[in-house]
Amino acid sequence: MSGEQRPATVRDAALDVLREYGLTTVFANPGSTEVAFLTDLPGDIDFVLALHEGSVVGMATGWALARRRPALVQLHTTAGLGNAVGALATARANRAPLVVLVGQQDRRHLALEPFLTGRLRGLAGDYPVWTEEPAVPQEVPGAIARAHHEAEQGKGPAIVVVPQGDWAEPAAGDRPRSAAERVVRSAAADPAAVEGLARLLDEATAPALVVGAGADGEEEWAALTALAERLGTPVYQESFGARAGFPQDHPLFAGFLPADRPRLREALSGHDALLAAGAPVFRQYPYFDGPLVEPGTRVAVLTDDPAEAHRSPVELAVLAPLAPAVRLLADRVRPRAAEPAPAPPAPAAEQQVYGPEGLRPAHVLAALAARIDPDTVLVEETPSSRPDLHRLVPARRPMGFLSAAMGGLGFALPAATGLRMAAPDRPVVAVVGDGSSLYQVQALWSAARYGAGVCFLVLSNNRYAIMDRLADARGGKPPWPDFSQVSLSALARGLGCPARTAATAEELDAALDEIVPTLRDRTEPILLDVAVDSNADIAFRP
Incomplete structure (x- = not known):
């Protein structure tokens, strides 16, 4: 066999997928079920060690949010995934796309439930946007490709469970098609989709915008600034906002919404129409009786998150790419004179040291x-x-x-x-x-x-x-x-x-x-x- 090329393994094929999708930095706290994958990593795959799985996922979350693309995580069977559940829940709520490989015992004796066997499906609850346990080793590379798409599209962690013996198995001749080779998303919103939002804002006497984590980006900030300035309307940040959806030093920024219903109603009582853009309607804690807004206040939401659109108690929900939709909306609403926002005082040195x-x-x-x-x-x-x-x-x-x-x-x-x-x-x-x-x-x-x-x-x-x-x-x-x-x-x-x-x-x-x-x-x-x-x-x- 001297001089003959080694047959490609599932690991080889999986590494090619990781390179194809730019998943070349792996955040991990390794365990024995991951050694077959992690040992002798090629030079173009970077390994980042964290000392607890919560740190593993937290670091990957920061990485993914900064780079605006999925990050790669490796977790160790039941213990590792269990330790990471809280951080995975945070990644989901923070809209951080993660491809999560979870180790498992060798599939050849899983039926006997040997030591380190994990009952992994469902362990992280509903927080993953997608979970897959490939039926045969040769499906692992395709499942990783699919996980990349699911994490990116679903804006959260996508899990692939990989038994430790799978990495050494021979690869399939062609990677099974379990994910599209290319995903194309609409570059612009449908003009007809924003007409209802434009009417709602134009018919209002005193509209306002509510922004959140889904609007945290250069294009989104620019589009929302243009819309707010055209409407001359105040812009509030959602309560418990994990990321800023608008420049908080802008004259129209009106501060952060309160965290309970009575104070929320009071803060928004001067507005007869509200548009939440990239923010849910509305995050609250703790529970108080009563409606979210005063009776007669019309509420709409514009988001690229289907779950956010479906659960929001609003008159109109528009599911569309945020920045293009806001730009279209700014072109369609009638301009108004700006009203001073009830913004908090400008930052200043605290006199009481x-x-x-x-x-x-x-x-x-x-x-x-x-x-x-x-x-x-x-x-x-x-x-x-x-x-x-x-x-x-x-x-x-x-x-x-x-x-x-x-x-x-x-x-x-x-x-x-x-x-x-x-x-x-x-x-x-x-x-x-x-x-x-x-x-x-x-x-x-x-x-x-x-x-x-x-x-x-x-x-x-x-x-x-x-x-x-x-x-x-x-x-x-x-x-x-x-x-x-x-x-x-x-x-x-x-x-x-x-x-x-x-x-x-x-x-x-x-x-x-x-x-x-x-x-x-x-x-x-x-x-x-x-x-x-x-x-x-x-x-x-x-």
Whole structure:
């Protein structure tokens, strides 16, 4: 057999598919069922290690959102997929396309349920947009191609379960056709589709726009800005918005919608027509009785997400590519004189620097806002300070703000790492509470190992401040203790990530003056652990 070419395997064919679709960076925390695929990866396939599956998926989510195309994830059978479910739910809610390969025991003895056999279909619930368990090994490459299309079209994680022995099996002569070779989507919306929206807006006395994560892009921002300026109407950001759908320093930006029905009705009571573009109608927490809007207010939604269109309680839902549809709509509505938006005050330095026990979070955020470049991506996971952050650090560029759409903690550290790796030309700052950071602190190791120059700004109050406030609101005493013994800076250094601390305004200013100018070019992460007042007023209102 000397000199003869080795027959192509399923792994060879799968690697060709990965190259074809640009899936050449694999985010993983490996297990034994994945060794056959991962060992001796070719030089053009990059491997990125994370120390927990939540970090694996979080990094891939940041990468996919920054590059606006699917990222590749490898998970380890039941344990790996189970650990990653929360992060997969977040990826789905954040519209992050992921191709997820999940390892499985060798199919030749699956019937005996050997050690590491996973009952994987359905383990992630309804969060994957598509799941496939190929019937024979030769279907694996085609299933991966199909998963790429499903992730891209469905804007979420698509799963392919691959038994470990499949990789060494001989490939089929031709890849089974389980996905189209090319997907063509309409470049422009149907003009007739937006006529109903135009009529609804034209017939209104005081319309308004509501934008969300689905509008976070250069074309979408430009189109929505043109529409808002033609209508002269205020633009609100959806509550719990994971990404900015409009420039938040624009004169027509009216701020963030409240998170409960009574305050939502009050905020929108001056408008007789609402168009949600790239946003659901409407995300709320917690539940209160009553309608979402005042009686008589007409509501419509324009989205490219079928599920969002179908579940929205609206008069009219239009499912179309967002930017082209908004451009058509702007051409059809009648122009109006602009009315001043009820926008919050412009960001300014906070005069009250200290609370009873240290720096106020709002002062820390104002100090950051005064220094960062408008092109900075801010990744947020600080629930108790989020309203202050929105008020003081507006998103001024597309992809300028990123948060976990699902609401679960453990997103910011890995997502910021993956985002910086995918977009090394954008400065990235993750503003994280100390409690939030502990859910995926392992991601700091990956940031250091792979040269992701993120500034992780940790607001340390040594407790779950938001949970304490919610318990207080119920008139009860929380049973959980604080965790003042935990040092985030020490944990960071132990994971290979440089760290600094700040407890005074002078120390904070010195650290930010040194760190912020380096953010665009730095290849080493830095954690800045800032002690903040544990008794400061919590800005969050559920």
